[in-house]
Amino acid sequence: MTKRMAWPALAALALTLGLAAAPAATAAPVTATTASQPALSQSLSVPQSLSPELQQIVDNLPAMREHAAAVKAELGIEDNPVQAALLEAIDPTQYECSSALPPVVSAILPDVSNWTFEQTLAVLHVLLFDIALVDAAYLPQPGPYTYGARGEYTNQVNRNIRDLKTFWDIPSGDIDLVPAHGRSMLDPEVNYRVFTSVYGLAPGPSRISADLVARELNSAALGYGDLPFFTFNAYAAPGGEDMPFGKSPKRIAMGDGVLDGFGRVGLGDVAPQAILAHEYGHHVQFADGLMRTDLPTPEATRWAELMADAYSSYFLTHARGAAMQWKRVELFGEMFYQLGDCGFTADGHHGTPNQRMRSALWAYSVADAARPQGTILPARSFYDLFVTQYPTLIAPDTTS
Numbered sequence: 001m002t003k004r005m006a007w008p009a010l011a012a013l014a015l016t017l018g019l020a021a022a023p024a025a026t027a028a029p030v031t032a033t034t035a036s037q038p039a040l041s042q043s044l045s046v047p048q049s050l051s052p053e054l055q056q057i058v059d060n061l062p063a064m065r066e067h068a069a070a071v072k073a074e075l076g077i078e079d080n081p082v083q084a085a086l087l088e089a090i091d092p093t094q095y096e097c098s099s100a101l102p103p104v105v106s107a108i109l110p111d112v113s114n115w116t117f118e119q120t121l122a123v124l125h126v127l128l129f130d131i132a133l134v135d136a137a138y139l140p141q142p143g144p145y146t147y148g149a150r151g152e153y154t155n156q157v158n159r160n161i162r163d164l165k166t167f168w169d170i171p172s173g174d175i176d177l178v179p180a181h182g183r184s185m186l187d188p189e190v191n192y193r194v195f196t197s198v199y200g201l202a203p204g205p206s207r208i209s210a211d212l213v214a215r216e217l218n219s220a221a222l223g224y225g226d227l228p229f230f231t232f233n234a235y236a237a238p239g240g241e242d243m244p245f246g247k248s249p250k251r252i253a254m255g256d257g258v259l260d261g262f263g264r265v266g267l268g269d270v271a272p273q274a275i276l277a278h279e280y281g282h283h284v285q286f287a288d289g290l291m292r293t294d295l296p297t298p299e300a301t302r303w304a305e306l307m308a309d310a311y312s313s314y315f316l317t318h319a320r321g322a323a324m325q326w327k328r329v330e331l332f333g334e335m336f337y338q339l340g341d342c343g344f345t346a347d348g349h350h351g352t353p354n355q356r357m358r359s360a361l362w363a364y365s366v367a368d369a370a371r372p373q374g375t376i377l378p379a380r381s382f383y384d385l386f387v388t389q390y391p392t393l394i395a396p397d398t399t400s
């Protein structure tokens with residue numbers, strides 16, 4: 001399920017990807033393989049003289065994009081807002097909507113002015129395959145775990161996951177929380193196993209691309225892999241999925257970039273808890289069978305995401321949960337939900353920003369009503385309340 005969204009400033013910036021590598025007069029366009037699937041490198045200026053290795057990578061890009069999109073759709077991995085904006089700027093016919101640029105996005109925009117062609121090519125691989133997040137969500141991870149590019153969120157995140165596991169009444173012993181570090185992509189073996197073990201790509205081209213990503217990200221221009229937009233995401237993997245290596249684990253993968261990005265705009269105290277609580281809300285849904293398989297994909301996704309927003313807000317503001325003040329949660333929500341979308345027919349539609357905030361506010365009211373006794377509703381009882389409230393939550397609003 002892929003979200004389609006973009007903001008004008010990001011679109012303008014993303015259109016410069018690859019244009020700094022070579023003058024237009026010396027560039028040869030790459031032709032897409034199908035009319036319905038434009039090549040990712042359609043707007044990428046490709047130097048006429050490339051090494052055979054780089055030429056093979058460029059030639060493989062259209063097919064790689066198509067394959068990556070299919071696998072991510074099957075796994076339910078959505079492009080994060082920054083990735084989607086950068087990718088869709090290269091393919092502008094697929095915009096669903098646009099909105100004002102949220103401050104958190106402005107805070108993590110990369111400086112592409114001095115990127116080489118090879119660096120741009122490596123970044124396109126990162127965006128297409130969401131390498132660090134997919135590796136964290138599905139493949140074995142070495143410990144000990146730290147959260148944030150410099151580990152500054154480790155204690156906070158570890159405390160929060162313990163609180164969530166005791167707050168909600170679901171089996172939680174097999175739900176693992178792991179970090180997604182951008183710098184993991186400096187290891188070509190990490191990239192290679194993502195390409196081959198998760199995406200099922202051929203070994204030969206995978207090795208070439210894996211080495212390219214590791215080599216080019218290991219530079220100051222690309223933050224030695226730790227640019228926030230590389231890992232500006234979090235993902236709940238339900239576990240039990242059939243993968244080439246066997247059954248997938250139950251996990252929550254937390255990207256350094258989403259933690260660091262919100263930290264840059266002064267929300268480092270609430271963002272880690274709110275994002276983790278949302279992803280844990282998905283695991284509540286997985287455990288209790290609360291997903292709607294009877295709805296078309298856009299509506300089913302909106303149902304799941306608004307419910308996860310509500311589970312998150314209930315935990316965050318409950319006296320026996322994170323016990324956060326609503327105003328602080330609201331401040332985060334106003335920015336976080338602007339990363340949502342108005343693509344009502346898109347598979348990854350999460351609900352409008354107003355609907356998402358409405359869900360959070362409703363959940364806060366349920367948590368507030370529990371004071372002073374502090375009774376925690378069973379996850380199923382909270383779900384029953386959500387079902388009753390849902391028509392009101394998705395009622396038409398001014399966001400369209």
